[in-house]
Amino acid sequence: MDIGFIGLGNMGVAMVANLLKAGHQVRVWNRTAERARALVELGAQMVETPAHAFAGDAVLSMLADDAAARAIFDAGLLEHAPRGLIHVNLATISVACAEELAHEHASRGLHYVAAPVMGRPDVAAAAKLTIMAAGPAEAIDRVQPIFDAIGQKTWRLGSLPQHANVVKLAANFTLASAVETLGEASALLSGYGVAMTDFLDVITSSVFPGPVYQGYGKLIAEGRYEPALFKASLGLKDVRLALAAGEAASTPLPVASVVRDSLLDAIAHGDGDKDFAVLGQVAARRAAR
Amino acid sequence: MDIGFIGLGNMGVAMVANLLKAGHQVRVWNRTAERARALVELGAQMVETPAHAFAGDAVLSMLADDAAARAIFDAGLLEHAPRGLIHVNLATISVACAEELAHEHASRGLHYVAAPVMGRPDVAAAAKLTIMAAGPAEAIDRVQPIFDAIGQKTWRLGSLPQHANVVKLAANFTLASAVETLGEASALLSGYGVAMTDFLDVITSSVFPGPVYQGYGKLIAEGRYEPALFKASLGLKDVRLALAAGEAASTPLPVASVVRDSLLDAIAHGDGDKDFAVLGQVAARRAAR
Amino acid sequence: MDIGFIGLGNMGVAMVANLLKAGHQVRVWNRTAERARALVELGAQMVETPAHAFAGDAVLSMLADDAAARAIFDAGLLEHAPRGLIHVNLATISVACAEELAHEHASRGLHYVAAPVMGRPDVAAAAKLTIMAAGPAEAIDRVQPIFDAIGQKTWRLGSLPQHANVVKLAANFTLASAVETLGEASALLSGYGVAMTDFLDVITSSVFPGPVYQGYGKLIAEGRYEPALFKASLGLKDVRLALAAGEAASTPLPVASVVRDSLLDAIAHGDGDKDFAVLGQVAARRAAR
């Protein structure tokens, strides 16, 4: 397929490489052009403006946040896009922003698919992302080959794009809660001289299997917060989006508020670029350990 | 082996049945004798006093809480017990109570093994409990055949009995946090008309496999809180013990405080006997859903 | 003095009336003109555009929120304003917005004074507002007669306008915390059949005198939440601003998060237009009373 791709962060670069590997043609655009060079060597075509990328069979975007999305996908860009184009927004953005974008695309005859992904850059590189897709069914059908090239599984979450964002935010919130809980549990255990690894062995072999408790648990047990696989500052962004979605639906999320405060504590201590698992250090600090 | 068993709640009854099945001799005592009748038919010997059960190769106990443990295992009982007897306390009690009991047993030449178990009555009936054991190594070695008869896996957590209790409380806290989080996530999703089952499909197939997210998630998705597999009131007991252990070690556990408040809300609304998953209903009520 | 006034909500109307009473000339502008009629009868001059009001010796503004402030005080308006004009922003807005406005005014030779006020419409009508003013000292000196006409006391909080906003948000947060606490205390008392009025008599006669504990306490004791003196929805706006200011300074405010969740609960139950004291009802509902 003829694909445009906007936003070449670590995630975007990995996804484009997989699209090229699968035989797709990809026009790439990024705010800073250097990010595109390695991809050009792999066969990507670098374009000068977002508008040049916003064309073809489909355009994918992976921008940092709401502000970036709103800045790029403004009225001008949408107005001049070819009718019928499918825009697949892979980024984790707010529910409100997703609703707006969906509306603005639809009113101009463009298809908007929200498809936030779960997985860190290493997972993206392995083409093993979990994709949560929502939007017009035919549009999703048509871009399914794209999803197959970058992910291991696509979940279809209905025709309202923002539903995919709600599910993504709820998943991120669940993750954030688990990491905070591991941090607090770790502080409790250390207060009695019990090894975190002993605790992790028990729970991950029984009722809490899976990569979250194993992976983040290990980082906390080892106090190894650098290099970050997923930064605390990005975790805060996710929790903030979950809280905002909750607020817009008048839904208290008290555990999310607790995580938010712990992340602010981490960031205040200069640990925003450390791994999300640094919540273990925050919990330990509260207990003076 | 010649085993005494004290405390025939749903868990105790299931464990004794498995001990009998494995060929052990079991003397059973319970505050109310009726609980013992079915076990007598399976071959258990009903005894009149805790002291009669507190003898043989080893004695196991599964009493409701600290108060019950302190009432039964008082100075009188311990004083008259045969030196060298191994007492395996399977109950979830406070760290402080475990320390006290360990000390009182040791000072009288008795062996105290803390071996709290993870798993509900159905798991106990299937002899699939996860056992967290700590105490004198030789004592644990000697009762390993007992553990093999009631559980699928025994974790050895060192020589200080209370360490097993700390791990158990941390595991229960992790469980409680996960259920509260599922409840809050459910409230968020319903605020946008997204099906909880869609969300659960995504997370349990990817980063949150395992029985907790699947099992409690399903109960919340279906709003099915009766009959209780694990009662909210027992969940509150566990969270209270975790908070108390935290307090004794000057360790804040803010997520545990959130869960505690949600459980109080449930109990205030008459739902203490409903399943722990009723936290989903509490979160929904906060959002007027 | 020749004063422009932008924003005629309940607070603005009361303040303009007092300015007129004190002999000032006031040009008023509001998005909907009806709000201005009664003031015209008192001697105010109604103008057609914000730009007509943004002139004279000084201009005062009292707009609902950041969005309203940004929409009115845009580059166009500021560009065409007479150099040296003093703009006194009386509204409770975010610290970030205050910083932006201060910068945008200064860069065009305009004076920006942040002067958020404390007091509800009845206090404004009585010209008894507490004014927290920060900005260029000479500018504040020149508008002091204006402050004298609308308030009973002006606090000078330095030369950085946003400092006044920080103090205002901290004061509002303190208020919010006190009301939430009264609500929770009320729920506790009712759980034991103790009269809230007995409790209030004790604390307001001893360590907690003053209008907050007396006033909100009385509303909670009587369960009288309508008509609202200060709406729960406005309370949420204030708490949100405090949390945002905290987040920008990496400062956790856990009590503010608790109040936020209680306010969301109130709003979810359709009580956003009731008095802030409705937090008492939220706390009672959590306890099923």
Next chain:
Amino acid sequence: MDIGFIGLGNMGVAMVANLLKAGHQVRVWNRTAERARALVELGAQMVETPAHAFAGDAVLSMLADDAAARAIFDAGLLEHAPRGLIHVNLATISVACAEELAHEHASRGLHYVAAPVMGRPDVAAAAKLTIMAAGPAEAIDRVQPIFDAIGQKTWRLGSLPQHANVVKLAANFTLASAVETLGEASALLSGYGVAMTDFLDVITSSVFPGPVYQGYGKLIAEGRYEPALFKASLGLKDVRLALAAGEAASTPLPVASVVRDSLLDAIAHGDGDKDFAVLGQVAARRAAR
């Protein structure tokens, strides 16, 4: 009157001195006799056992906590006390303990008056305590002269003794919330370089007058946490009692949980003997200031 007094901490000593000054005869008992010496010089009679103090027209007690109260006022002591004796318990104890004591006294023909006091030792020395009294009306009538000698005001809170304890715990909770809030506000202000004293000037001159905001606010502004007027560790005891009372009545008190966690943080950092105002330092630490 002929008064027995049990428990000579800083509060007890100050109260006995005032009772002697008012012309009462006072028999005093304390676990460690040294505390009584200075009072003997003022005219008190030191007795050897609690039983010797538990006699006369009335006996007052001011013991540290539930455990101390239960240890002294056991069945033996009550059994041998003269029928009709009035016991005035001035201590801050749990609601549950107060109910028990009330019951045990009444069943033996003794009058039990709960009369927890508000005020620190300096206030006690000045005979300016606020007294919250509940119990049999005639009993309170008869000991009113005693209250007049030690306090400035007695509040009558009905015939159920524990009601006085509930009011006391609610008042202490309100205090704890205010101090935590001042701490958080201080952290917020410092994040923007605003002086805490500026903020305190504004709020204590307007909507938050009174000794709590002024007194604790000043300590936080100055970072002066020693010597303690009221220790953080005692503050934790009070918050714990409020939470326990809430739990027994299935009443969540989320703000109390927040304060509890901040106090644990303080104690973990070795600040349990510092003033309650050290919550300001905890809030600052969370923000890395």
